[in-house]
Amino acid sequence: MKILVLGGAGYIGSHTVYALLDAGHSVVVADNLLTGFRSAVHPEAKFYLGDIRDIHFLNDLFAREKVDVVIHFAACSLVGESVKDPLKYYDNNLYGTKVLLEAMVSNGVDKIVFSSTAATYGEPKRVPILEGDPTEPTNPYGETKLAMEKMFKWVSNAHGLRYVSLRYFNACGAHESGRIGEAHNPESHLIPLILQVPGGKRPFISIFGGDYPTKDGTCVRDYIHVMDLAQAHILAAQYLLNGGASDIFNLGNGVGFTVKEVIDVARAVTGHPIPARMEDRRAGDPAQLIASSDKARSVLGWNPQHADLEEIVASAWKWHHTHPNGYEE
Numbered sequence: 063m064k065i066l067v068l069g070g071a072g073y074i075g076s077h078t079v080y081a082l083l084d085a086g087h088s089v090v091v092a093d094n095l096l097t098g099f100r101s102a103v104h105p106e107a108k109f110y111l112g113d114i115r116d117i118h119f120l121n122d123l124f125a126r127e128k129v130d131v132v133i134h135f136a137a138c139s140l141v142g143e144s145v146k147d148p149l150k151y152y153d154n155n156l157y158g159t160k161v162l163l164e165a166m167v168s169n170g171v172d173k174i175v176f177s178s179t180a181a182t183y184g185e186p187k188r189v190p191i192l193e194g195d196p197t198e199p200t201n202p203y204g205e206t207k208l209a210m211e212k213m214f215k216w217v218s219n220a221h222g223l224r225y226v227s228l229r230y231f232n233a234c235g236a237h238e239s240g241r242i243g244e245a246h247n248p249e250s251h252l253i254p255l256i257l258q259v260p261g262g263k264r265p266f267i268s269i270f271g272g273d274y275p276t277k278d279g280t281c282v283r284d285y286i287h288v289m290d291l292a293q294a295h296i297l298a299a300q301y302l303l304n305g306g307a308s309d310i311f312n313l314g315n316g317v318g319f320t321v322k323e324v325i326d327v328a329r330a331v332t333g334h335p336i337p338a339r340m341e342d343r344r345a346g347d348p349a350q351l352i353a354s355s356d357k358a359r360s361v362l363g364w365n366p367q368h369a370d371l372e373e374i375v376a377s378a379w380k381w382h383h384t385h386p387n388g389y390e391e
């Protein structure tokens with residue numbers, strides 16, 4: 063199949079491009095490179111520099127490339143930033159997706175796989191979280207992703223487009239080659255921040271809160287390897303091509319690890335003592351986020367291959383210690 067990957071220079075997008083090419087698909091990438099990196103894009107993928115808010119760019123792209131499915135990663139995704147600058151999220155995420163849908167409808171492109179997030183649930187009432195559980199986002203990032211899901215639903219209803227929304231839990235790890243990996247500037251995610259300590263870029267890791275109602279007082283998250291996420295996108299695209307109905311799926315391993323447990327695994331993987339310092343809670347952090355991904359397993363046939371946290375952290379370490387400055391070298 064021929065796939066258009068929007069945001070294919072970003073973290074999860076770039077890994078999905080590698081997986082798509084590995085599976086023999088033809089891949090076109092579009093990215094505005096505001097947070098993505100040109101060198102993260104696989105050399106065999108055709109690259110277009112542009113922004114999804116630009117209808118002329120999209121119309122031209124759809125005229126040139128007859129794609130079967132769009133995979134849409136092109137969004138801002140930092141919870142803290144979204145609280146400080148909500149309109150940036152409404153503009154890039156919500157308005158950007160509105161322009162994209164306009165272009166898809168007018169160009170007759172009717173299948174899309176879309177990055178959603180566990181942040182659509184907010185503070186969960188129970189774990190593991192099921193797709194039908196209440197969605198009450200606690201930040202503009204989750205709110206815009208939820209609004210995007212609803213936009214897909216109504217556009218699908220009106221214009222016959224079909225979509226799969228994938229609600230990721232905590233994406234982590236890197237491609238086995240060590241050529242691509244996670245890179246944010248500034249870095250904001252737990253595993254890359256922990257690995258900056260053995261990488262010599264940070265003297266200690268801060269633990270945001272030790273008084274949560276969890277087994278060791280630190281937050282619990284469901285860490286899912288980026289290549290397992292990539293596989294889910296391929297399965298979702300195939301599902302749509304096979305006539306599958308629009309639907310929403312959680313993607314996680316169904317197992318939670320505390321912040322302290324993740325730090326311990328990183329100590330074991332790197333052989334570095336990784337000093338940790340307890341700090342206050344970070345605003346808006348739910349105590350526990352654990353996915354039920356039974357639906358993705360049964361409907362899409364998804365079967366994560368890298369659930370072991372040590373393997374996940376080792377793959378991240380392979381990338382970070384060979385690319386201490388990410389792509390900026």
Ligand code: UFG
Binds near residue numbers: 140251271281282
């Ligand atoms: N944490 C620390 N110290 C740090 C960084 C993070 O203790 O230096 C903790 C956080 O408080 C949290 C956990 O580590 O408990 C994981 O934090 P991340 O920032 O890595 O990830 P989040 O769980 O906050 O966010 C992730 C995705 C978001 C998504 C969200 C769903 O990165 O895109 O899950 O709630 F929205």
